[in-house]
Amino acid sequence: MRIVQLKADNFRLFDQLSLPLSGRLNLFVGENAAGKTTLLEMIYCLNRARSFRGSVPTELAGPARKQWTVFAATEDAEGVRHSLGVQWTADGVALRCNGNPISSLELLQQCPAQILEPGMHRVVLEGPTYRRSFIDWGVFHVEHSFMFAWRRYRRALKQRNQLLRLRRSEQEISAWEPELAESGEILDQLRRQHLQSIAPAVNSWIQAFLGEGQWTFDLSSGWKSESSLRNALQQQRSRDIELGATTVGPHRAELKIRADERSVRNRISRGQQKLLLAAMLLSQCGEIGRVRGAWPIILLDDFTAELAPRYQDRLISALLDYPGQSFVTAFEPIPALDSAGAMFHVEHGKVRY
Numbered sequence: 001m002r003i004v005q006l007k008a009d010n011f012r013l014f015d016q017l018s019l020p021l022s023g024r025l026n027l028f029v030g031e032n033a034a035g036k037t038t039l040l041e042m043i044y045c046l047n048r049a050r051s052f053r054g055s056v057p058t059e060l061a062g063p064a065r066k067q068w069t070v071f072a073a074t075e076d077a078e079g080v081r082h083s084l085g086v087q088w089t090a091d092g093v094a095l096r097c098n099g100n101p102i103s104s105l106e107l108l109q110q111c112p113a114q115i116l117e118p119g120m121h122r123v124v125l126e127g128p129t130y131r132r133s134f135i136d137w138g139v140f141h142v143e144h145s146f147m148f149a150w151r152r153y154r155r156a157l158k159q160r161n162q163l164l165r166l167r168r169s170e171q172e173i174s175a176w177e178p179e180l181a182e183s184g185e186i187l188d189q190l191r192r193q194h195l196q197s198i199a200p201a202v203n204s205w206i207q208a209f210l211g212e213g214q215w216t217f218d219l220s221s222g223w224k225s226e227s228s229l230r231n232a233l234q235q236q237r238s239r240d241i242e243l244g245a246t247t248v249g250p251h252r253a254e255l256k257i258r259a260d261e262r263s264v265r266n267r268i269s270r271g272q273q274k275l276l277l278a279a280m281l282l283s284q285c286g287e288i289g290r291v292r293g294a295w296p297i298i299l300l301d302d303f304t305a306e307l308a309p310r311y312q313d314r315l316i317s318a319l320l321d322y323p324g325q326s327f328v329t330a331f332e333p334i335p336a337l338d339s340a341g342a343m344f345h346v347e348h349g350k351v352r353y
């Protein structure tokens, strides 16, 4: 799905916006506080119905503070036009596709988008949660059943944890284990399949960007590999009762990233972290495009800023070759983009093109 036209009303510093977009690479250029990140936030909102900056809907409203709207005219792989709208009013957030109300899960599937922004070094440097959610984004878009397994798992986990906290009988606690084990094994399997499918592409993107090293991506399931999750839950039960929480399962999975057999955490440079994430994202998007026939939208906010010119060029040329749509923000025009894509000048909530 591509966004052909982006419209917004009263969204942060943009009173009114109507922007025709390129189906390939779009560059938003402007000074600090011009509104570049806000434009990416609008596109993200059309996919997740929320901001990636952690803002609540009220904070996204401009000075009038009563409502905001983001709207997109989109085109699918067959060239059929659709419309998507996200509107916040005092009654809450309303989502529409072709004028009809839709759920947040339906919105998520309409126009997949993923962002790389400066705060995302967390994915490499911080705890496993960030890596899991980065990977799970791709798993979900390749295999939508991931979400259903995840909901089953989360529900069973919540119930088991509550019983553990209340120190209820082992019989009551174990009653949730078959459901937890079955849905948990599905999640683990889907994650493994996805990682296996993208591994060659991740390595070849890393080689293209950085040109060195042998990188490996190992998923530890969240329980001992020699045991089934059902057995692991059973074996761990008395300890879980002591701790008041379920300590095994895919919610404890960890993606270990190694370069030349050493963990990359706290070792690779800022630029390498960015290029590693870009390699992972491009590979996930490639896999989603291959399986679904629809290429996710890639959003890069301030992403080229800390990269030396030759690395910037490599990343931009990867985006120019990307069959889907992408959006990049920068302070200055990017020379490699002169003859391709579309450039927009952003200034105090106004866009020139």
Ligand SMILES: Nc1ncnc2c1ncn2[C@@H]1O[C@H](COP(=O)(O)OP(=O)(O)OP(=O)(O)O)[C@@H](O)[C@H]1O
Pocket (backbone or CB within 6 Å): 011, 012, 013, 030, 031, 032, 033, 034, 035, 036, 037, 038, 039, 059, 060, 061, 062, 063, 302
């Ligand atoms: N709800 C709001 N209403 C009006 N203006 C807002 C609102 N929220 C943020 N702003 C303003 O929007 C501007 C920030 O816009 P944005 O973050 O998109 O800028 P940017 O071009 O990405 O800047 P930078 O290059 O520094 O990242 C700030 O000046 C901020 O005060």
Ligand SMILES: [Mg+2]
Pocket (backbone or CB within 6 Å): 036, 037, 038, 301, 302
């Ligand atoms: Mg910004």
